[in-house]
Amino acid sequence: MEFKFEGKVKTLSLVLMAIGVIALAGGFLTDTSDHHQRWWANLLVNGFFYFAIALGALFFYALQYAAEVGWSAYIKRMFEAMFAYIPIGGAVILIVLLAGQFHMHHLYHWMDGSLYHEFLMPDGSFSDTMEAGASLNPNYDEIIANKSAYLGGWFYWLRTIIYLATFIIFARLFRKWSLQEDVEGGTVIHYKMYRRSALFLVFFAVFSSTLAWDWIMSIDTHWFSTLFGWYVFSGMWVSCMIFTLVILLWLRSKGHFSEMNQSHVHDLAKWMFAISMLWSYLWFSQFMLIWYSDIPEEVTYFVSRFSDYKVPYLVMFFINFAVPFYVMIARDAKRNVNFILPVAVLIFIGHFVDVYLLVIPGTMFNHNVFGWMEVGMFLGFFGLFLFVTLTRLSKAPLIPVNHPFLQESKDLNF
Numbered sequence: 001m002e003f004k005f006e007g008k009v010k011t012l013s014l015v016l017m018a019i020g021v022i023a024l025a026g027g028f029l030t031d032t033s034d035h036h037q038r039w040w041a042n043l044l045v046n047g048f049f050y051f052a053i054a055l056g057a058l059f060f061y062a063l064q065y066a067a068e069v070g071w072s073a074y075i076k077r078m079f080e081a082m083f084a085y086i087p088i089g090g091a092v093i094l095i096v097l098l099a100g101q102f103h104m105h106h107l108y109h110w111m112d113g114s115l116y117h118e119f120l121m122p123d124g125s126f127s128d129t130m131e132a133g134a135s136l137n138p139n140y141d142e143i144i145a146n147k148s149a150y151l152g153g154w155f156y157w158l159r160t161i162i163y164l165a166t167f168i169i170f171a172r173l174f175r176k177w178s179l180q181e182d183v184e185g186g187t188v189i190h191y192k193m194y195r196r197s198a199l200f201l202v203f204f205a206v207f208s209s210t211l212a213w214d215w216i217m218s219i220d221t222h223w224f225s226t227l228f229g230w231y232v233f234s235g236m237w238v239s240c241m242i243f244t245l246v247i248l249l250w251l252r253s254k255g256h257f258s259e260m261n262q263s264h265v266h267d268l269a270k271w272m273f274a275i276s277m278l279w280s281y282l283w284f285s286q287f288m289l290i291w292y293s294d295i296p297e298e299v300t301y302f303v304s305r306f307s308d309y310k311v312p313y314l315v316m317f318f319i320n321f322a323v324p325f326y327v328m329i330a331r332d333a334k335r336n337v338n339f340i341l342p343v344a345v346l347i348f349i350g351h352f353v354d355v356y357l358l359v360i361p362g363t364m365f366n367h368n369v370f371g372w373m374e375v376g377m378f379l380g381f382f383g384l385f386l387f388v389t390l391t392r393l394s395k396a397p398l399i400p401v402n403h404p405f406l407q408e409s410k411d412l413n414f
Helices: 008-030 034-066 073-101 142-146 154-184 188-215 228-253 262-293 296-308 310-328 337-363 372-393 406-410
Strands: none
Touching: 008 034, 008 372, 034 073, 034 154, 034 188, 034 228, 034 337, 034 372, 073 154, 073 228, 073 372, 073 406, 154 188, 188 228, 228 262, 228 337, 262 296, 262 310, 262 337, 296 310, 296 337, 310 337
């Protein structure tokens, strides 16, 4: 049975996209911050959040193949549909980065070339050595200058292109081979995907951390955390599992994925619960170690968030940890839609706020305003992500008929 993307949900996604377009256009015109800083910051928040969900789907898809998992074979087309968004999300991030490079905003203040040179020449040029007529450069930042080999110049852009190219290439190959398997059958393609998935996970193990450093952590250039990459990764993973579970439950209610039973729901809900606990552990570990050591250049990250964003920061942590822990810990709760759906929606929003608080304090400092533009852009990008996912889902049979583990997945029962 094929899925046809039409009706109320398609209309809803188009309406949400229209709201997003209005928020983007109206927000840009009404943003009075320097260089439209607020507008660009929110574009990065939404661009990264939904890109991360799509990337989480690609990771989980590869993980299922590399681990020779059987239970998820029946629903694997859902992950293929989600990672179709990777090129679009990557394009949004690339636009933000290019705009920063051309000084259209100051989200990444390390992109200002004057910070890297200690001396200022009479003609306005910069120098790293004292020369006749040179004076000290008032913009020089020693910490940023010491990071120039990593952040400055061509190496940063090379990494960004490699990230996006790797994700897009693997996403397209996985999709191509999956559809090919539907026609040819056998196990040749399956084992090819098994090997390529293992290779992808090697790349992902590195890139998932370094892209978090490059695109998000570098906003607070003076600060760093060795846990940051894992922390961002856990947020993308749980957001991916939430979206997957909610959409699959909706599709099942419409007669699709009719053989998806309570054991499938239970497994997906277990992932949602387990990764919520991983995220909570990493949040607390990062905070506790930095707070306990009390080193000025490290605690500044949390000082800014507790000074200007204390309520949303603590409420976000409470929602993302306490709600799934206390509501979803029981076995029956992981099988009950009445428990799953409200918790899923709540912590999905909670993880969006998490990404929001990764970006905004380092870009808007204590001048941020949360209003209609933020809400409109969130809804618009959600509508776009939903539209891309369901459109891709309608382009192929929902069930991978020749997957060697399909029957095992259908027979899942515990």
